[in-house]
Every structure is written in structure tokens, then in C-alpha cells.
Amino acid sequence: MSESIGANTGTSILLEEVTKQYPGQVKPAVGGLTLEIPAGSLVMFVGPSGCGKTTTLKMINRLIEPTGGKIVINGQDVTKMDGDTLRRGIGYVIQAGGLFPHMTVATNIGLVPKMLGWDKAKIAERVDELLELVSLDPAIYRDRYPKELSGGQQQRVGVARALAADPPVLLMDEPFGAVDPITRQRLQDELLNIQSEVQKTIVCVTHDFDEAVKLGDWIAIFDEGAQLVQYDSPERILANPANEFVENFIGSGAGLKQLTLTRVNEVELVEAVTALPGDLASDVLSKLQGAGAPTAVVLDSRRRPLRRLTRRQLSRMQLVDDTVDASMPVVSDQSTLNDALDTMLVASADTAVVTGRREVFQGLINVQTIMEAISAANSAVGGDEAPVGLNSGAIPALSVENAMAAQTPSAEEPR
Template sequence: MSITGDTPTDPTAAQPADGSGEVSGAELVLTDVVKLYPGQKVPAVNSLSLTIPAGEIVMFIGPSGCGKTTSLKMINRLIEPTSGTITIDGEDIRGKDENELRRHIGYVIQGGSLFPHMTVEKNIGIVPKMLGWDSARIAERVTDLLDLVGLDPDRYRHRYPRELSGGQQQRVGVARGLAADPPVILMDEPFGAVDPITRQRLQDELISIQRELRKTIVCVTHDIDEAIKLGDRILILQEGAKVAQYDTPEAILSTPANDFVADFVGAGSSLKALSLARVTDVELRQPTTARIGEATEEVRRRAEANGDRAVIVLDARGRPQGWPWLRQLKGDTIVAPDQELVDVDQRATLNDALDTMLSSSHGAAVVTGDRDQYLGVVDFAAVTAQIRAMEEAQDDG
């Protein structure tokens, strides 16, 4: 049975929301790709044809045994195709040495898969070193990438994987996948081994990174909600190596191609549509902010004049560090609060925003943009207003 990928019904819908970054990814084309393992009569992948546009995230999803991971691994030849053609930016991957090919394709797997005997810096710099980069260039790249994935370079570059949390290890794994600035990144269930809160945060960070870098990312997942949240397009594979649907999340939710897709997406697709609504769709509130080092009394007066009982503390680069109540402000000057602030990216889903609000004593969530820059606050009133507007639009439709 063949696998074929049709062009999504609305190619323009898959473009990143703000188009802020220039596309640095490459078009990926699979043509009649087959994988037949020795001793098997039925191919694991049979005649897969698929075009993945440059600069987009495409999510591979389907039941166990459908060929999604096999298809992913054939792109960097961790699994050799039996036949067919795979091209990156028009160049056949079979024309390159397999090790050279892999050095130019980022690869991120569950848990980060870091070398335990190497520091964070050496883990990230391993591929650039193989490519002949000098030490100064590697060090600069490590600094930039740690900053990109939300880890303080001075604090984390000399640590070992055992000194990191699971989420931090996964961030380093993403940084390592980006280290040599490859046009294509492959991800095999990268966030499957972390807790739900960390998973949401890592997904948001990937969205933020992609907004800036615009790589071509192919990601295998088992979670339809993750596919809807992250994917510009989703490839749903059916048992028996058949493409059930290849389309935008909007199209898959509104017009599933067949009963398999409808069942796979599951009941309550209208609720899943909340995953299509983003924080950028709602109006952000602008409560009082304070910079580290400001006079405490001045900040307190400003907050009280605004009718706020708390302030959002920002560092010198405009990144939120905490959201303390006025009664918690001590000393002559504002310092970084001794608390972890859970924020959401501006492209986070309303579902994620609601989850974050429920865990916040403020009943709202701090919103960040590129490189964790503070943008404002989203609250229940704004989200519920957006939900009502969506429901009214559905009723009118």
C-alpha cells in the first residue's frame, strides 16, 4: 500500500504568524521512498511522496507501527531507504557521505541524549568542532544558543548533564541540534520524557526559536494536541503505511479526510480548536513593572497609583524575573524575586494560557516574546472573551 502526501488545501495558512525571521530552512522532498526490512513481505514504508516546505514545522503522527519514526530516520540515513529519492534543497542525500550528511542535519531525541562525560559547552560544540570551527567561534555559538534556549550561558556552560533537570537537558539537546546552523532539524518525540508543565514550556520555547530562525523541522509525536500546537502542517499516518491526511491543523480539525482522521483527532474537535487560538489573538493587560535596582518605594507608589497590588520585575534585558506582591517587596531597591516565574510565549495556545493561569496566584499569566522579552499579561477575562467570540463565529458559520 502506498504512502502519498497531497498538497495542503491552504498553503498560505501554514506560514508563521508574524514572519519575523528570514527562512533559513531548506525544502525537503521525499519521492517514492520505500523501506523494506529483510525477511518482511510488507514494507515498513511504501512509496512515500511528500513535500515539506522550507521554514515550516511538519508533525508526523499516527499509531505505533505506522512508519513515522522510520520515515524520519531515513531523512538523515540513520535508516537507509530501500529505494526512492530524498532531496534537501534539491540535492539528493545519497550523493553525500552519511556522516557528512548528519553533521548538516540537526537531530534531537527524547531526553536530549547528552554525553554524560562532557560539559554543556562541549556537548553543544561537538558538531561544530567536527566541522573545523575554531574554539572562539564555538564558544560564541554556545553562548548565543544557551541564551536562545533560555539558559544563562555563564551559569550552565560548564555544568555536566547530571547537574541539570530533565527540562534543562532537553534544552541543551535542542541547542546541540542547532549548533552547526543546519537547514533541517529532525525531532523524535523530543518532549515525551518530561512533566506536563516542562513540556508546555519547551513547546513554547520551540515556537519562539522557530519564529526567529525559521528552520525546516520534522517532528515525530504521539500527541495530537502537540501536533496541532506546533505544526504548520500535520502528516497523519494510518496503519498499513498509508497517509490519512497531510494538511494544516485548521483543515484537519474542520474537515478530516476520512473516519480514521476523525477518530484519531478524537471527540471534541471544537474544544481542540482552542489549540488554534493563540495568546496573540487576545488583548494583553499592562500591569506595573519594575526593573531590578529601582528604588522600592518609587515602585510601590507607582503600583498603588495604578491600582496594582503586585509588580512584574524585569531584568536589564527586559525579561520577567518574578511577580511579587507589594507586601513582599523588601529593602531599598528591587531585587530578583526568590521564586520561579512560569510564563507563556505569545504564540502559546489559549489552552496552555488557561493551564498557567490556574497555577498562578494572580489568576493571569505573564506573556513573553523573542528571547523571553516581556510583552504583557493575559487574564481570564481576555481568554473567555476570545472563547465567546470563537463560539459565536462557529454558530454564525
């Protein structure tokens, strides 16, 4: 790897016996951590406050300099690189997006590409591409300032900025911790949608174990001093917690958390009768009666759902209009069954509208589908072997060569 870590897709990361010892402290903040992060995977760091997970994250891009050990990205020990060059090749997202308030959305997103010498036309094209990727209309948002955005929109722009120079690695420090639960769920779904397209190597710190289960291909659970207690797939951690510490961290309701392991796009959706603004209401009503369906979903010109109309509502109008129902229960196809069930319960509904990338309508999901999915779930827990993860003294430390030669799971591992 040259004096840059640029790449279009994710690359492997290896922390080899990495230590961070602060002056005046008896115990290290991070003690002899060896951790393999496979290329293209989404790895979640979880653990109690002060356990060293954020310190570990920041050592990857050397916002915090390690006291000892190696950090190897795509085969190169980046502790020997210029720090500024390293950070320009790694995306970084913090709470509330960390946007510069005096800059427009477009200027915020284009900051790193400008530093790298991209021309104005290329930067403008990249800004619009990324705003589309995070489901923000460029024509509406590119010239706005952060104060004119909601918290969720600011966080989307923060993700877009982190991806601007197409880095292979994306680091996220409690990225969704400052937004409300509904926005948090939507941002989680959006991250999964984005990852399905860009396949970066993502390392994310969170205090929320449910978020770790939902997002992570692999979960690293830390105790004090970044002692790695368990590093495995969400399925195996839920089924076989390593010890009492992990059991307590998972908390009660482990069985219900299994709902978080299955996504809406893994179950069969219910087809729906759809309509467009301007359609004859009588024609839509006839389609509903023929299909034996109770409601029709009204879509805009980009096939995004606007609202649902009952037979009674259709019988009272001539043309379908473009009214938007903000209370309509909607979930992403990346949502978990737990998210879908919760959305339906909050809306007192037995079905929810499902959308995919760019909020395009996919179908409907109902309570019966979720119950059947739970009943049919395979209780066997399998999958690829977990990546390398240990602290010095736990077992003999692996060399960089041996660790990188270890079994590397596919980024397509079911979540």
C-alpha cells in the same frame, strides 16, 4: 547543491515514492510515500505506535536506508550522497537530548563544528550564541556536565547541539516525550521562539496530537505502513477530519483543541505597572493606585519577571526586593490560549505574566481576554493549499519536478 546541504535557513524536502521493506516482512514499514515538506516549515508526523513515522524521519538523514524511492533536499537526491556528510548537515534531536555524559555542555554543542574543522574561537562563540538562543546563561552552563542539568535543560542543550553547524534541516524524534507536562509546555514554547528566529525546516515525530496542533505548520497523520491518511494544516484537520480514523485520533474535545490554534501573542495583552529591586515601595504603590491595578510586576535588570506585589504587600515594605516567586503563573507569548488558561487554573489566578524571547516581560493576560478571543474567533477555515502528500496507488505519483513546482505555502502560515 554541492556535496553538502549546508544553508543558513530552511530548505525544501521531497520524499518521492520512498519505501522501506524489511527482510521477512510481508508489508513494507513505509510504502511508496511521496511527501513535500516546504522550506522553513515545521511539519509534525503523528500516528499510532508502529505506523512508520519514525522510520520515515530517519530515512531523511539515512539513519535508516530506504529500500526504494528518492529523498530530495534542496533539489539534490541525497540518497546518492555520502551518509556521514549528509548527517553532518542535518540537525537531529532525540528524547533527553542524547548528550554524551563525559563531555561538558560546550563540548557536546561544539562536536559537529569540530568535525567540520571550525577553529576553537569560532566554536566557542557559536556555543555561547546557541546557549543564549535556548535561554541558558553561557557563563553558568557551558562548563557543566549533563548529569548536572535538569531534564528540560538537557533537552535545550540537545536542540542547541543540533543547531550548532547551522543546518537547514532539523529532525526531532519525540523530543519532549521524557519530561514533565510543565517543562514540556515550556520546551514547546522555546522551540517556537527559536523557529521564529532561525526559520529552519523542522520535521518532528510525536504521539501527542495536541502537541502536533500547537507546533505544526502542517500535520501528517499516518496509519500502518506510513499510509498518509491526511496532510493539512491543524485548522483544517480539526475542522474537517478526512475520515473516522482521523476523528478517532483527534479524540474528544475537538472544540476545546481550537484554543490551541491561537497564541498569546495574537491577543491584546494587559499593560502592567512594573518595578525594579531597590525602588521605593511607596512610589510603586502610588503608580498602582493611579493605574487602578491590583498588583505590580517586579523585574530584574534584564526585564525578566521575578514576582508580583499586591498593594498590601507594598504598604508593608520600604524598598522592593529581588525575591523570586517560583509559583507565579507565567506563560510565553508563544503559548496557546489553552496553555494560558490551564496555567491560570492551576495557579487559581485570573491573570498570568507573559514573557517573550530571553524570558523578557511582555505584559499580562487574563481570563476575560481569552473568553473574548474565543467569542471573536473567525470560524472560517482558509489558508494556503496543503503541500503534496500521498502513497503510491492513492493517485498517480508526481515526479520530483512536478511536486517541487506545486504550490508551496509560506512558512509564515498561521499555526
